[in-house]
């Protein structure tokens with residue numbers, strides 16, 4: 475069913491892979507949570523913005539499973555998402571993060587080719603292996619994330635995986651200098667993937683109940699960091715892992731309760747940034763701004 479306008483090739487390609495009317499064209503399965511963000515005492519040195527100076531601020535969060543199918547099994551070895559909006563007094567800050575340090579493609583052209591290669595051939599009902607092979611030869615950047623996802627089982631909980639921005643952003647510090655960094659959220663519960671037995675035995679939907687039970691013990695915590703690049707780490711390619719090990723602590727994100735469907739019609743925008751944080755020249759990040767705005771409009775129709 476058509477939910478796209480036809481003016482956004484990337485959105486059209488995602489939609490063609492099976493988007494459902496009224497649902498997100500990507501990360502369709504998910505649910506909402508609420509909590510707050512407590513900045514680290516020194517975070518404003520790194521990024522001189524009100525959100526990092528003020529006390530704990532309310533946050534709306536959406537956890538999701540990648541893909542366009544709202545009924546996708548939560549055991550699927552694909553990306554998990556954590557979208558966060560920190561509600562500042564004057565500005566909000568959206569962080570749209572995924573459970574691996576890299577994304578599918580280096581550029582919008584490469585991502586479009588990847589999505590088109592995954593589409594079912596109308597004659598056979600399955601993707602055309604020759605088209606996939608031709609795509610992979612032209613765009614080897616799109617091989618990295620699928621290999622990483624296949625190398626381990628799905629996270630055993632939304633609370634037990636790190637999340638990453640994959641893009642670099644520019645953070646302007648108290649000294650007026652803008653420094654590139656990627657965002658990462660590190661779970662205090664540690665990183666845990668499903669065991670082989672859990673992959674076989676768990677029902678396809680288990681994550682919400684797991685979170686409900688976990689929240690009975692208290693808030694779920696993530697430490698948010700700015701990951702700094704090492705020399706040579708690319709600032710404009712989310713398909714490449716960074717070697718940089720240095721991290722600046724920005725604060726703690728606490729999830730206190732699940733919130734059902736309250737965020738369903740919110741659009742978390744990777745470019746909704748407070749003054750003091752700017753988008754980098756990453757062409758994927760630039761492309762996302764238009765796509766998410768169009769997707770959101772289409773979803774509300």
Ligand code: HEM
Pocket residue numbers: 484485488497498499500501504536537538554555556557570571572577582585638639640641712740741742758759761762765766769770773
């Ligand atoms: C040009 C490349 C990309 C395109 C075309 C794209 C497209 C989309 C679309 C259409 C949605 C649904 C938006 C809505 O209806 O509100 C979405 C959601 C999402 N995307 Fe992307 N995306 C891209 C790159 C990325 C990257 C690099 C990341 C990694 C951080 C990412 C992570 C997510 C997450 C976590 C969601 C779910 C957000 C939510 O829960 O509301 N995407 N994407």
